[in-house]
Amino acid sequence: MSESNPTTVAVCDFCSATESINWRYPCKDFDDKSAGWGSAGGWAACESCHHSIENGMWATIERRAKRGREAVWPLIAPSIRTMWAEFRRNRTGPAHFTGRETR
Numbered sequence: 001m002s003e004s005n006p007t008t009v010a011v012c013d014f015c016s017a018t019e020s021i022n023w024r025y026p027c028k029d030f031d032d033k034s035a036g037w038g039s040a041g042g043w044a045a046c047e048s049c050h051h052s053i054e055n056g057m058w059a060t061i062e063r064r065a066k067r068g069r070e071a072v073w074p075l076i077a078p079s080i081r082t083m084w085a086e087f088r089r090n091r092t093g094p095a096h097f098t099g100r101e102t103r
C-alpha cells in the first residue's frame with residue numbers, strides 16, 4: 001500500500017474507510033506477481049481496524065471490508081484474505097499513531 005501524503009485522501013488499507021485513519025503498520029514490501037498484486041510500505045488502518053487487528057478479530061475486519069462490495073466479495077475475498085495473511089507475515093512492528101490527538 002502507498003504512503004499517505006497531504007494531497008491524497010487517507011483510506012484504510014483494510015476496510016477502505018476514509019475516516020479516523022489514525023494508525024500505520026510498518027510492513028515489508030511483498031508481492032505476488034502471479035496474482036498481479038503486491039504491497040509497498042506501511043499499511044494505514046482506521047481506528048476500528050486497529051482495534052480489530054490488535055485483538056486478532058479478522059472476521060470483524062472482513063465484515064467491514066465486505067460492506068458495499070457484497071456482489072463482488074466472493075470473487076475478491078480469496079485475494080484479500082491472502083493479502084491480509086501476507087500482511088501478518090510481513091508486518092515488522094507495532095502500529096504507529098498517525099492521527100490527531102484528541103486529548
Ligand SMILES: [Zn+2]
Binds near residue numbers: 012014
Ligand atoms: Zn478500517
